[in-house]
Amino acid sequence: MDIKIGIENINRELAVETDQKREELKTALDKAFSEDEGVLTLTDTKGGELIIPVARIAYIQVGQEHSRKVGFGSL
Template identity: 35%
Template sequence: MEVKIGVQHAPREIVLESGLAAEEVERMVAEALAGKSALLSLTDDRGRKVLVPADRLAYVEIGEPTTRKVGFGAM
């Protein structure tokens, strides 16, 4: 699952690949925004942990990863 996180006052978004289901990521974001936790904490497929303060979240986009096409094909 690809997750893009926009952070207030940051020029770039955070993009990570997570093994979690979309519903699980959505639940974690909702809990952070509801004040149940001060941080949104997600772990990517490589084991790296991303922590974002809940009060700095601008948006979270949850979707399937895009596959890149490699090689030369007919246009």
């Protein structure tokens, strides 16, 4: 799933591709926003972690979940 996150006072948005499901993302967001000094932690498709303080998040755009990759080697 592709996720775009706008951060306050930063001109560019963060673009993350993750294997997390939409429900997992909603649960992580609810938990992060309910904490006083909450952070949102996302894991990208390559195993890297992105940690964002929720107090600075301006918006989050969630794309559609990927059903399958198209290209060579995906038989």
